[in-house]
Amino acid sequence: MINLRALLKVYFIMGSNNCLKDPKEVLKEVIAGGITLFQYREKGDGALAGAEKLSLAKELQCICRDHQIPFIVNDDIELALELDADGVHIGQEDEPVKSVREKIGDKILGVSVHSIEEAEVALREGADYFGIGPVFPTKTKVDAKPSRGTTLIQTLRKEGFTIPIVGIGGITHKNARSVVEAGADGVSVITAISHEASPMVAARALRDSVEEKKSDE
Numbered sequence: 001m002i003n004l005r006a007l008l009k010v011y012f013i014m015g016s017n018n019c020l021k022d023p024k025e026v027l028k029e030v031i032a033g034g035i036t037l038f039q040y041r042e043k044g045d046g047a048l049a050g051a052e053k054l055s056l057a058k059e060l061q062c063i064c065r066d067h068q069i070p071f072i073v074n075d076d077i078e079l080a081l082e083l084d085a086d087g088v089h090i091g092q093e094d095e096p097v098k099s100v101r102e103k104i105g106d107k108i109l110g111v112s113v114h115s116i117e118e119a120e121v122a123l124r125e126g127a128d129y130f131g132i133g134p135v136f137p138t139k140t141k142v143d144a145k146p147s148r149g150t151t152l153i154q155t156l157r158k159e160g161f162t163i164p165i166v167g168i169g170g171i172t173h174k175n176a177r178s179v180v181e182a183g184a185d186g187v188s189v190i191t192a193i194s195h196e197a198s199p200m201v202a203a204r205a206l207r208d209s210v211e212e213k214k215s216d217e
């Protein structure tokens with residue numbers, strides 16, 4: 001049995017257009033820095049498609065496999081099945097949770113939720129974890145909703161939702177601890193790792209922050 005809560009601690013998300021250098025190098029560095037889970041997300045300006053997307057996905061999956069980091073695919077169920085990925089993450093605008101669950105069997109299924117109502121449906125239809133965001137303002141997702149801090153995470157916990165939860169949106173090593181203290185099991189991050197001069201150091205700082213270890217800074 002996998003320990004999903006532990007896997008969600010430092011959940012790094014990346015596509016080729018989020019990287020300032022070769023995505024394969026970035027991934028190797030952040031694994032060395034201590035990320036616990038990886039999501040491949042090709043979206044937005046300059047995102048890869050077709051054969052190029054598939055090829056990079058395979059290379060990144062291979063790196064994850066070498067280091068026992070589960071490989072999650074954003075939105076693209078067909079790609080996840082073709083690669084036999086470890087899981088899929090979907091939003092509310094994607095296919096219904098129930099039909100994705102039927103397609104992927106017991107692979108990990110993450111769902112973005114923005115309200116208690118969405119949380120109830122996602123849970124009933126087979127989500128394994130919730131992504132809740134944006135917690136803080138983000139420039140990475142152009143259609144992101146307004147940031148609402150950790151309110152929904154706290155509300156869900158108060159209402160008795162015990163499902164693993166990861167916060168997302170504008171999270172850095174400076175604010176990550178507050179997300180965990182609100183009730184999340186971990187943090188999902190793009191920019192605060194991928195845009196740093198050293199993605200490895202950034203990943204380590206986030207891990208330390210989530211685990212409440214003293215950072216050097």
Ligand code: 3NM
Nearest residue numbers: 133134138140141169170190191
């Ligand atoms: N989903 P960064 S916010 C992919 O609110 C994504 O569901 C969000 O990127 C949501 O760490 C977001 O650079 C972008 O802010 C996260």
